[in-house]
Each structure stands twice: as structure tokens, then as C-alpha cells.
Amino acid sequence: MLVDVEKGVRLCLSETLLNLIWAPITDIKDIKMSGNWMWAAKCEGEGARLVSAVDSLCDALRDVGCAIDGGKDSLSMAVKVNEEVVKAPGTLVLSAYVTCPDITKKVTPNLKTSKNLSDADSVIILINFTDSKSINLGGTAFAQVYRQIGDEIDDVTDFQEFVNRFNKIQKLIENRKILAGHDISDGGMIVGLLEMAFAGNCGISANFEGQQVEELFSEAPAVLIEVEKSDEAEILSIFGKAAKTIGNTHKNFGPDGIIKIALNGELVLQEKLVELREIWEELGDQLGKYQTNELCLEQAKMVRETTKQIGYKCGFDFEYEVDFINDQTYFENAPRIAIIREEGSNGDREMASAFTLAGFQTFDVTMSDLSSGHTLSQYQGVAFVGGFSYADVLGSAKGWAAGIQFNEKIREQFQLFLARENTFSFGVCNGCQLMALLGWIGMESDEVDVFLEENKCERFESSFGPVKISENNKSIMLQNMEHSILGLWSSHGEGRFTYSSPNILRKLEENGQICVRFVDGDGKSAKDYGNNQKHLPYPMNPNGSESDVAAICSQNGRHLAMMPHSDRSFLSWQWPDYPFSNSNSSSNLSPWIKMFRNAYDWCKTH
Secondary structure: OOOOOOHHHHHHHHHHHHOOOOOOOOHHHHOOEEEEEEOOOOOOOOHHHHHHHHHHHHHHHHHHHHHHEEEEEOOOOOEOOOOOEOOOOOOOEEEOOOOOHHHHHHOOOOOOOOHHHOOOOOEEEEEEOOOOOOOOOOOOOOHHHOOOOOOOOOOOHHHHHHHHHHHOOOOHHHOOOOOOEOOOOHHHHEEEEEHHHHHHEEEEEEOOOOOHHHHHHOOOEEEEEEEOHHHHHHHHHHHHHEEEEEEEEEEEEEHHHHEEEEEEOOOEEEEEEEHHHHHHHHHHHHEEEEEEEEOHHHHHHHHHHHHHOOOOOOOOOOOOHHHHOOOOOOEEEEEEEEEEEEEHHHHHHHHHHHHHOOOOOOEEHHHHHHOOOOOOOOOOOEEOOOHHHHHHOOOOOHHHHHHOOOOOHHHHHHHHHHHHHEEEEEEOHHHHHHHHHHHHOOOOOOOOOOEOOOOOOOOOEEEEEEEEEEOOOOHHHHHOOOOEEEEEEEEEEOOOOOOHHHHHHHHHHOOEEEEEEEEEOOOOOOOHOOOOOOOOOOOOOOOOOOEEEEEEEOOOOOEEEOOOEEHHOOOOOOOOOOOOOOOOOOEEEEEOHHHHHHHHHHHHHO
């Protein structure tokens, strides 16, 4: 925008559209945008530049066929400091949205060479969205590295052809022909290519023929796609001169991965994947020092440098028909479960969805309902949901627990529910913290003996990683799922299991109450290595729980408290990189639905 506002807004629009391209949408003309202009409009010459920018954007939007339907402008972006006017560069921010009919067809940037159906390596294709022959590095990250702005920037001169190529990409996504995709923006083609390799944790080879080194850093609108070798010729023919193959993936991962880049046949870069990725991660690590325990940052670096692939394993059948979902008669006789929430809870919808798909009648029950006379006697199960009850200002779930323990009417409701032999409960995250404070898990003594403390990383942690379901665990919800290694979302700041005495953990293990553990890519917890290490490194163990504990149940197995979120992982598209095939089902269920179905089966027999 500092070089040329008319071209700048066209580039802004093109990147906005290419950021939406990786999920199937109804139509490019259905895209709506919020447009925010930030400009020192009252300064000399800036008003005229703003008019030129707006006119250019309107012309481009007209060619694309979509529109801006809102926004909030800031047109006084200037201030006087010691008689000198300091103004912000004129900026346009576009926020776009559109309907996505099928989220399961989304394309992510991480290379999928490990998922290929064929033995051949997949190929990477560059598709240009502008036909400019010149190489312009003005306004790019490359120029910024050299403390320059530049004189010329790229441009999109034909948005109708842009739309044509956009729609072709969409059709390939609809037909599941694209394994991975990434638009070219900050850093140019070479950075986009490396980011795909970093995310996929695999090696690549690329050869740029007939190009100059500057083209590797050009930020002209384009995309990189990974496709099966068998589809390469067809895709190249679809895009003609706009597309060319630039490289292929390797089936070597993590520390075995090698990045090879050649320019016109001459090798210009050959480095280990993990070494290049550490350069890319360096700024994030520096920022992390301000919010994360430094030992955990060192552990995360070690994990990045050594992990190859996650060895997910599912040793049970979890598919079943969910045609009962629209049968009202069915639900009239189905087991009833109360999805209990408090002020600040935010996990009730996903919890209700999981139990409904498992066959339960689900009911939204608030703590206010219980204080107003609603009883738990009509329910066979209760689920305590995740979130931040009372904003965690008293500590995680402590306000929620106090609302139960110090209200005689509500306390009696829960005591009666707990005493019934045909009831079960499940708590996730904030609900897990609550169950620990209530004494529903642990040794069932008069004193609470399991607590959830602050993560060892000293920050809120949100990540997806593998866990292993423990052998011989007592939980009724995890039966016949033992030894499986599955992925789960963790999302908490106080998730570290601690105990009133060192013997409690040993007794819980002996009793089969440790139900789930965090594991590494090889499916091992610290206990499996036998080297007196108390827990796996961060972020494999996101909170630092001793013995990598992720879930604990009661002595009778009917009450299960879990810190990571199976309620956010029970559908295949909720996983970042789903490893199992759902080819024979339209339900998109993941293996985690089994635990909810286990609860259903237990209720039907009790």
C-alpha cells in the first residue's frame, strides 16, 4: 500500500479470496466481506489516495461478483509528536465469510505424503493466479528483510480469469483431488513450500526451471497444491500454462527429512528439515519466553527435532448406524442424561451432541435449574461440561464446586444421584476439575485426594496430541478400548493431576483407576521407558501430570473425569489429521464415539 494503493487493494482482495479457497464453498459470488479502512485521510494527499484505493477495490469486486456488506473505518490515523506529524500507512483489512457445505472436504497445508494411496511420492504443483511476466519484490517480506520498500509491486489485472482458476481449484477440492494446499503470501513461494513441509514433517525436493532466484520470493498471487502422482497430468492440463510441477515429497519424516531446492538444475539448498524448521520457529520461541516456562520450551524443541510420525492405533469397531437420530419415538425410551453447566461453561453443545449420537436423550440442565427444584432423580447419567465456570477467578471449578457443597438442596441432589447403583457420570476439563473437588474420583475417602493444579508450562495450553487408553482400567465408558492410541484436544490452564499424598497415585494405578495417559508418537508414556522420568516432555504431556495421567475414574468405574476433550474429538473432521478410514460410513464418527456408546450400552443393562 506504501508503493501503489490501487494495486495494493487488488492484492488484498486476491489474498482474501485465496485464504477461503481451501474449503468447498457454495459459490464465489456468495462471499461477503467486512471492509475496514485505516487511513490518515485528513493529511495532505491522503484523501485522494483513499479515493483511488476505494475505486480500485469497487472495480475488482464487481469483476469477482462478491460484495462488502459492512465494516468500521478509522480515518484519523495520524498524530502530532513534537511538531512532527506521524501517520500510519494506509491500510485495508478485509474479513470474508461464506457458507461451506461439507467441512470434511477441507484442505490443510500440511503435506500428506504418508497418506498417499500409491507407493509413488506425491507431487507439488504451482498454480499462478496472475499472468504477469515481471518479477516485482516491492512491498514483500524479502524487501523488508533488506530494509527496503521497493518501487514496483505485483498486480492482478484480470479478476475474471482469477475467478475461473478459483473455481477450478474448488472443483478439485470437491472431487478430493488435492491432498494439501497453501496460498503464496508473506515470504513468497519458497516460504510457502517450506511451511507445507514443516507442517507435514516430511522431506521434499523442488527444482525451479527457467526461473531467477527472485521468483522464489515473489508474493504474486498463486497457490501450491500437493496431488497424487497419478493425477498430475490431468491437473496440469486443466490449468495449462498457469500451472507447473515444481517438486515432490519424500517418505522420510522428522529428523530423517531432507529439504532439497534446485534452481535450473543447480542445487542451491540441501538441509535437514528439522534444522530449517527451528529457524522458522525461532521468533515464536523468543516470544514464548514471555509466557511459557523455559524448560518446557526446550522440551518442545526436542520434541520437534525428534518426532517422526504419530502411531495412532484403534483396536475396536466403532462404526454404527445413526438413523435413529430423527426418530422421536426412539428417544422417548432412550436413557436420559443431564448435560450440566454453570455460568461460564462453554462445552455443553458438543457434549450433548456426542451423547445424542450415542443414543441418549440429552437435557440441558443449569445449576439454577437445580436450585429451583429440578431434580436429578429422572436421569441415569450426568455430564459436567468444559469451560471456565465463574471465569476461574476463584481457581478452576472452585466456584462451581462451592455452589454444590454449600447449597444443602443441591448437595443432597448430587449425593442421592451418587448413591444410586444405576447411575454414571462424566466430566471433561472444567467438569473434570469439578469432579476432583467433589471427591467423585480418587480413593473415595472422607477427604479429597485428587487435585488439578496449574500446568507446568505456566500457561493455558491448547493442543492436539496422542493418548493411550490404559490396560485393565475400570471405567465403564472405556471398556474394550484398551491399548488404543487416539488423538485428543487439550484445552486448559490447570490440568496437572496432583494428589494429597505420594501413595495415592500408586493406589489409583493398582486399582485400575488411571484410565488414559498422554503418550508420545511411539505410543509410550514415561512409565514405558522405565528411566525414572516422571512424565513425558512438553507438549506431549501438555500439563506435566506425573505418570502422564489424563483421566481417572472412581473405584466402581461409573464416574470418569478426563482433562482432554473426547467431546471435541468424536467426529473425524474434528481431528487435525484423521488417520482412520470412514469409507464405509457417512456418519463421520471417530473412535471416541465408542466411549459414549459404551455408556449407552451400560445404561440399557442397568
